[in-house]
Amino acid sequence: MLTENLQKKYNLIKEYAEGGQSVTFLVEKDSIKYIIKIPKSVSLSKERRFRLEREIKALELMNGFGVPKLHDYSSEEEVYIVMDFISGLTLNEFVEKNTLDLKTSVLIVTSLCEIIEEAHKIGLYHRDLKPDNIIIENTTNRPFIIDFGICWLDDNSSFKTKKGIELGNRFLRLPELAKGTDVTVSASDITFLVGILFYLVTKHQPNILLNEEGLQPHKRSEVRDLEVLSNNILKKIFDKGFTYEVSLRYSTASELKEDLNKILLPMTTENLDFDASKKLDELFNDEFYKKKRANIEIIKECHNLFLSNYQQSLNASLNYGGNNANFSEETRSVETSMFVVQRGTSEPNVRFYLVSKFNDNFDIVYLTYGTETFNDQVSHTIKETTKMETLYPEIGKLLAENTMNELLPKIQSGLR
Template identity: 25%
Template sequence: MAVATEKSIFFHALEIESPAERAAYIEGACDGDEQLLTAVCALLRENDREENPVDRPVGAAWMSTDLVSDDVGVATTRFFPGAMVGPYKLMERIGEGGFGLVFVAQQQAPVRRRVALKIIKPGMESREVLARFEAERQAIALMDHPNIARVFEAGVTETAQPYFVMELVRGVPLNEFCDHHQLNMSERLKLFVTICHAVQHAHQKGIIHRDLKPSNILVTLQDGQPLAKVIDFGVAKAIGQSLTVKTIYTRFASMVGTPAYMSPEQAAMSTDDVDTRSDIYSLGVLLYEVLTGSTPFAPDRLQSAGFDELRRIIRDEDPPRPSTRLSTLNNELASTVAVNRRLDPATLSSAMKRDLDWIVMKAMDKDRNRRYSTAGAMAEDVSRFLNDQPVEARPPSTWYRFSKFARRNKVGLSTASIVACALLLGTAVSVWQAHTAINERDEKEIALEEARAAEQVANAARLELERFNDRLNSTTVLLASGRANADAQRWSEAYQAYTEATGVLPKYFLVWLERGGLNAKLGRWDAAAADFAKAVEIGCPIEQAELSGVPQLLFFAGESAAYDKLSNELRRVEKDDPMAVTMRGQLVGDVTESAAAELADRVEQMLAAMPNPDDSEPNHESDRRRRKYAEMFYGVNLYVAGWAHLRAGNHQRALQRLQESNQASWFGRGIAHPLLAIAHHRTGNAEDAVGSFEQSQALLDRLLDESVSQSKGSPVIPWIDWIEFLLHHREASIVVKGHTPANDPRMQQMERFADERISG
């Protein structure tokens, strides 16, 4: 093996960007030869020095003559334990990088505390080193996060040597801490999440670390819990800002970072194209090592590889998944890794679930567009795994893997594709022609069978319809005679006849429901209420009463006993299942806010699922009928949603839905005016409340006038909606005007018209 010379060491050192790695290389290459070490350092200083007073460091001359050698052969200066740097007394040297020394220091004033003090090594004060030192100091000063070491102060010694003081972190590298304390998988992942949050904070401040590795993440115990601290922003890069007024020159064809943790874009040595996703890659490598105990690419292999081969490995080779790496460990190493994670060696590889494989490999994807967009997104995915929730990371699709294979094998794949396409095309044409002939034959046979089946169904339906009409006509005559005479006995006879005609046995309360419904349609409220009360008394089911509008009419007519009985039953059903009460049943009675809110949510879901009838124009008569029904149901749902939001206290949403119901085309258009008046009143809009009430009064007058002028017993709208409108108008009058509305003589006139029709 050739002996390293001063020249070869010097030229190789120039290729190393990181000051820390450069210093380590020089010390190893010199192998304890102090004379050779001094000569190489002098050459490097001369290479970095520029012949002008601005770039030449002040005080460099005296520092170069003040160098001595310590007991381990490392160059040091007058900065030793016990020396003072400003108000700080140096206690112990705890670290050394390519261009800096780190000491434990005791601050003397204005407070006494232990800190870490970092100062440039004498003899390393080139313009580039000074600029990187100032950039590191500024980068840390920008950040304020519990998992990032804080800067307390910065200054310059009497000899013009810059230093800065930061938080003293008494910790060990991340991987050593996890193994020494034998953290299990869950504990390691929780600690890793805090590191992701720290990196996310740095990215939000516009700082890319570019050298995330275990030695730059120190972990200590605080109150019995592990606390990680990200340190060493010596090669950090700023986004959209400048960390120093000095120029940092990155040599051509040089890499920044540690190869084992370096992203492919860093290995490509295009520093202008490195963004925050480079740190995401390094976080993926960190997680890989925390879980498996080794980096994706073995450090020995990277160190032995040549420069171009190292870059090729990082940029092109896909590392094995973490679970694969664990399954291929030898017995001794697998046992050590399992013990450090408190696992059984037999289940070591199975402990790495597929989700963790996906998370790690997504962060380490060669294509940075497929990585996590932020460190926070990666932390969220790890948290989802810890909470047994589906993770966002997924393995690359088959098409993605195929596209990468195709790019690597373009020529062979192109030739094979042409041949395959020709064969497939010929086969496809032959199959298509045969398939077309078979389909034509089958379609004719199927069409003939469908025509025969349709004819049979139509004949059967016509016969059934004729029989049904015959039974319905005979039953209608009997029912009509019972209604006209308002005689319960005749009603019983009518239902007996209905039973004989249809074979269905009706229940007796249906007699009173039918007669009550007829009286309600005619506007005979008292008679209808009496019939409904009788139906409730003899056991009318709550569901049937709701659908028939019984609660509304009993409440309006003052049938308190029957209404109370029905209300108690409604509340019992609502307690067991709030959504079991239908929409119309909830429009009367003591509806709780929670039940109203639940009803509002359900109706909103129905509205979201329904297409807006105004979005399409009907082209045929069937389309117009469908649109008419769609408009009706859409308007009803808007009205019910507005009422439910109002009862739930969501007044703004209630106003929106009620106004939309008044604009929709349905039979109850306009009956939302009194509810709008109440909603405006509760939101403090007195003027709008009065306006809506006046519109409600105008609608009431119009409907009453039409009914009286045409000698009708009730308006043209369904009587259940009419009752609800009257109830809500009375409520709005109390809320907005402060009094109940006066009895309108037109109401009595409508009842007289109804009595005349019955008696006639």
């Protein structure tokens, strides 16, 4: 129940189900409703007190921008937080009771992007974004983010989470927030937002970036045939947002918001060049372009050959996943970036890569390849067919052996 002091100030309306570390009450004062949050335990550990003070600071800095406005608090002997009551449903409840089209789903996530963008400007990272921590306000359908209990704030004070404690949530488990890590990056919050978009349009939780088959959430059998996923912009958002490698994902809310706006504001017919098809025909028939595309496809096949031999050399209890044979126009390279992991798990893993970079004429290829502790490089011309047929399989076998050697001690350390 509320403490005697708080009962004198507020009228108790309702006690909510207990959360992990706190008890929450709906109260009223002068016909205005508030939420009061009180720790379950009277005696707080050093970490729990730090987390509570950090949540207070977060609400104070956000000042009601997409979060409940802070009205009163105490972090001394009597510990509590008093904040706005947001009348509405959690995002989980909202999805269960409503049929959401793509536009509505994108608008909700765009609003969340604006809140997170503001938070990141002040060095505040939520680290636990999920449908249960989002309230959709009744009258406006505006989303509000709640529960900053494990947030991180760049203010020169910190509390290191104990080794073995996993941050984040089971709605979408992220490798950078896994047990034993001490990493806080902006990309994690943005990846959670991509996960929320996925949940809104599919009604499925993403759970993990790559499953046992190495498939991202939107490529799994239970959702991949949904009509909404035929939207190419949406698929590209999921391709990037659910990439395993943190550095390849969205790093800012504005970057994600820019791609979301492409769904909201489709291209109009105004100012379109209706000779575009003719110009594309001219481009596709250009001899250099045809040679370039043909050589890219040759190297993609070499990457497939590399990966096939990598797989054949891999222990049967291991699996691999990631991105294979993607061509980048910007870097003029075909890249395979993957990881190997024990089947049925997501950690520990070892990353490996193969990058084939073309020269300006697309007739010489410079290879770089390696693992977390090993790397090498070699080059060949596009005409050296015999060399290529031998080289790429050899690299596949070499990297398979290296990744297994690097994975072995990681697995052994987990058994101790």
